[in-house]
Amino acid sequence: MSAPTRPPITPRGEEKVFFDRLREHKLVFQRCAGCSHAVFPLRTVCPHCFGESLDLERAAGTGTVYSFTAQARASHPFFAADVPYTLVLVDLDEGVRVFANLVDCPPDDVSVGMPVEAVFDDVEPELTLLRFRPVSIEEQS
Amino acid sequence: MSIRGTSAIVGAAQLDTFKTDGKSPVGLMAVAVNRALADAGLTLADVDGLFTASSYYAFPTLTLAEYLGIHPRHMDSTALGGCSFIAQLGHAAAAIQAGLCDVAVVAYGSTQRTDAGKLVSMAESSPYEQPYGLIHPIGAFGMVAQRHMAQYGTTSEQLAQYAVSAREWALLTDTAPYPTPLTVDEVLNSGVITSPLHKLDCCLVTDGGAAVVLVSAERARDLRDNPVYLLGSGEAVNHRNVSQMPDLTATEAARSSQRALQMAGVTLDQIDTAHVYDAFTISLLVLLEDLGFCAKGEGGAFVENGNLAPGGSLALNTNGAGLAQVHPGMLGMFLIIEAVQQLRGDAGRRQVPDARLSLVHGMGLTLAAHATAVLSTQPEP
Numbered sequence: 001m002s003a004p005t006r007p008p009i010t011p012r013g014e015e016k017v018f019f020d021r022l023r024e025h026k027l028v029f030q031r032c033a034g035c036s037h038a039v040f041p042l043r044t045v046c047p048h049c050f051g052e053s054l055d056l057e058r059a060a061g062t063g064t065v066y067s068f069t070a071q072a073r074a075s076h077p078f079f080a081a082d083v084p085y086t087l088v089l090v091d092l093d094e095g096v097r098v099f100a101n102l103v104d105c106p107p108d109d110v111s112v113g114m115p116v117e118a119v120f121d122d123v124e125p126e127l128t129l130l131r132f133r134p135v136s137i138e139e140q141s
Numbered sequence: 142m143s144i145r146g147t148s149a150i151v152g153a154a155q156l157d158t159f160k161t162d163g164k165s166p167v168g169l170m171a172v173a174v175n176r177a178l179a180d181a182g183l184t185l186a187d188v189d190g191l192f193t194a195s196s197y198y199a200f201p202t203l204t205l206a207e208y209l210g211i212h213p214r215h216m217d218s219t220a221l222g223g224c225s226f227i228a229q230l231g232h233a234a235a236a237i238q239a240g241l242c243d244v245a246v247v248a249y250g251s252t253q254r255t256d257a258g259k260l261v262s263m264a265e266s267s268p269y270e271q272p273y274g275l276i277h278p279i280g281a282f283g284m285v286a287q288r289h290m291a292q293y294g295t296t297s298e299q300l301a302q303y304a305v306s307a308r309e310w311a312l313l314t315d316t317a318p319y320p321t322p323l324t325v326d327e328v329l330n331s332g333v334i335t336s337p338l339h340k341l342d343c344c345l346v347t348d349g350g351a352a353v354v355l356v357s358a359e360r361a362r363d364l365r366d367n368p369v370y371l372l373g374s375g376e377a378v379n380h381r382n383v384s385q386m387p388d389l390t391a392t393e394a395a396r397s398s399q400r401a402l403q404m405a406g407v408t409l410d411q412i413d414t415a416h417v418y419d420a421f422t423i424s425l426l427v428l429l430e431d432l433g434f435c436a437k438g439e440g441g442a443f444v445e446n447g448n449l450a451p452g453g454s455l456a457l458n459t460n461g462a463g464l465a466q467v468h469p470g471m472l473g474m475f476l477i478i479e480a481v482q483q484l485r486g487d488a489g490r491r492q493v494p495d496a497r498l499s500l501v502h503g504m505g506l507t508l509a510a511h512a513t514a515v516l517s518t519q520p521e522p
Contacts, residue, residue, distance in 0.1 A: 006272075007271065007272075009268045009271055009272050010268070011268045015268050015269075019268070041269055041385075066288065066389070067284040067285070067287045067288035067291070067389055068284060068287055069280055069283030069284045069286075069287055069335045069336050069337075069338075070283075070333075070335065070336040071274065071275075071276060071280050071283070071334075071335045071336075072332070072333050072334055072335065072336075073276060073334055073335070074274060074276075075271075075274045075275055075276040075277070075280070076274065079274040082274070084336075085274060087273055087274070087275055087280055087283075087284065089284060089384065089389075097384070098269075098384075099269050099270055099273065099275075099383075099384035100273055101273050101274070107336065111291075112287065112288065112291035112292075113291070127272075129272055129273070
């Protein structure tokens, strides 16, 4: 039996803009020109004021863990070798929340509120995924 | 104008609520429809309103109408996940009141247990979640539980207490798939699937078909002496994917239930039995808080000491519900059926004495959509 292949994703519209920027190792969100709210995921209409002027901004990539779970089972055979792996919701410093994996951290060491930073994982020539890793104490100071 | 008390459930049926043999999801729906109609003293020829939702069929009402060979004049495939059917009770009542149909059937069927491992969800997954390996829906509920624990100090033991209580209720039925008592330690030792949730924090995976028949309150009195009236109905929604859930510990259940209770003209303390979606122990806790059965953050303490077991302060999920009785992917229909059983006085050993008013609350997807119904033995509060 051949090794399982990565389940494909087909980002469209605003999603494609986000994944195209990830390939450039840029984590982006939007700021509404009308009401100044930070917006994520990318949209065509602001969810706060319904304005259509949303400017792309680059996030610093730092934030804190809002919540997490360590999955002992994989969602797809492709991820089976990775279990247990940790999924995180991260509140970026800019005020938006993003979903990704946490790496370089044993599941038992993860905690809500933990400071993390973004890393860009070029998993395929055409696909870069977002990961987060803990920010070490030295790096914070 | 309100739909309060204008329609009633006059027929109800459920079947094969663990494992089927050689039946399709639509086949289970069809059998449930026939049995619910027989229960009402009606026939397929009377049905002119058809309501269903499904994760098997993109156009489930068409699939069911074709299978049954009927030509309804009003159709509804409202897709809100597992709470769809609870919302459809309100939609059916409104359609009956508006004269769009006279006999409305709400139906569901699934062979999720038979299909175990082969079930491909029809629901599209988010490109913001899928490439990272999230198991829908349990991974999302792991995140909900982790946040609830961090924010309120909820413990795994408290979550396990609900699974134990649900099993105790299931033991009072003749159809419990696991007819032995459960302990907190057994839940905690059942293996973590997605932290902090264990295998026994999760609902069963079963097959099942179920249906109810609604007619106007006026016609209901001619059909049977114990119709179950729809007194109130409410819906609410605020996200689709868990990565967009604004607050993992709070849901729109508060709004859908307030709408339903307000329409019904009753308060929570008048409710005799509650039937609340329990796909996971943590989802049940969060919903109990948002419905107002306990304060926000106190769900853990509320389930302790067998408070939700038979004889506790709240008659909740009196057949064991999703954790201990039946869960074919969309539980809502079965919550309705159990409420009807209680209000008809047909609940056997688990009967809550003099149950007159029931609250049915369902969620869809990961605490995303909500629908609440208030059911009553009387057309007036």
